[in-house]
């Protein structure tokens with residue numbers, strides 16, 4: 001099939017590259033000239049495991065190409081995906097401006113029949129709006145190409161996007177036409193486990209399913225985070241509770257890991273958008289509002305733990321932050337808990353030495369545009385350099401390589417042996433044996449070793465540094 005994908009970000013690029021890998025002819029379009037020029041050379045500017053290999057292989061085979069010119073991409077396309085961004089507006093609603101602008105351009109440019117699919121996450125009713133815009137533009141041109149409209153929300157996760165796209169749990173297609181349903185079934189056939197995994201439904205149901213799925217996952221995270229807060233106060237170990245509830249088949253173990261809050265371009269944005277959609281329709285989304293509030297509060301727990309340990313005085317302390325991206329295997333910093341922590345520490349007068357295996361360049365970009373502090377924040381490519389002389393090490397993103405750190409050496413490099421583990425990734429007992437003061441999220445060892453440690457109980461060397 002001949003496919004055009006408009007918007008070549010995380011979703012558009014993965015969509016285009018994977019459909020090319022399945023043997024289709026794909027043209028990806030973006031308004032960002034720099035991005036398109038790099039992609040044309042096979043250079044993928046985002047960190048997504050396996051993506052660059054697929055892009056290069058399909059460029060070489062002539063199945064994938066990149067352009068800034070929409071009209072070129074539409075010339076021979078019989079399926080058009082809209083995958084442009086839908087950023088959050090200041091009132092929490094999704095900004096569908098890019099999607100509607102692209103719809104207008106498609107209507108002005110289309111030169112034959114096509115199926116047009118909305119892959120961007122859009123509020124209910126947007127796909128119908130896109131359809132109307134295209135219809136009117138075609139009528140103005142006095143042409144009557146048959147076009148079908150479909151909603152095809154994307155469920156990939158950054159960091160495992162290729163696997164998620166190639167082996168999806170399910171593919172949702174919202175459409176009213178049998179022809180569109182048939183074409184989408186044919187297109188997705190190579191990656192479907194069986195025909196049951198393609199769910200055909202109405203446009204509105206498809207659009208709302210995407211929001212509801214993300215809100216459900218965010219709710220589970222905020223739920224376990226709230227239970228973790230209670231557990232920590234009661235000196236109960238959250239990992240035991242996770243096992244206790246996750247083994248109930250009605251509940252299941254997924255998305256029940258406590259931490260320092262969720263981030264990224266999806267969960268926070270979609271939960272707030274859904275709250276707004278509900279409000280606009282006269283419904284107070286009490287539960288979803290609380291999910292968002294709990295998450296914002298959760299982004300403060302690491303700072304609060306540091307304040308407790310250093311008795312409210314973080315001024316001049318050197319704090320090593322390990323992990324900036326909102327999750328491992330991505331360089332995406334959108335709504336990342338580490339960004340919130342940096343601002344809180346900066347306001348407390350701490351000096352921050354941050355390191356991320358993939359997101360350092362993106363963080364420096366934020367620093368250069370004033371979105372991260374320019375003073376008191378070093379972004380270091382060398383993990384040892386960030387740990388050296390630190391009063392505390394705070395793990396914010398669960399990159400697996402952080403488990404491999406030689407903590408014996410880290411103990412020698414650090415000024416004060418304090419570790420705050422915002423993802424419960426590390427071996428609390430082993431760190432305790434090495435003489436670290438360890439605090440995780442509601443891990444029993446953490447409560448014992450932090451909040452109940454009095455100055456008298458601390459080793460002499462620690463007393464001197466913790467209290468200086």
Ligand SMILES: NC(=O)c1ccc[n+]([C@@H]2O[C@H](COP(=O)([O-])OP(=O)(O)OC[C@H]3O[C@@H](n4cnc5c(N)ncnc54)[C@H](O)[C@@H]3O)[C@@H](O)[C@H]2O)c1
Pocket residue numbers: 006007008009010011012029030031032035083084085086098101102119120121122154155156157158265266
């Ligand atoms: N990132 C994710 O994990 C994820 C997962 C599922 C769904 N989504 C949704 O998919 C959509 C895209 O997300 P993303 O993360 O890929 O966004 P992104 O910001 O990474 O990429 C969007 C791209 O669209 C381009 N663009 C914007 N307006 C354009 C126009 N008029 N013409 C051509 N290109 C244009 C931008 O230059 C950018 O490259 C959003 O609605 C998002 O909510 C994202």
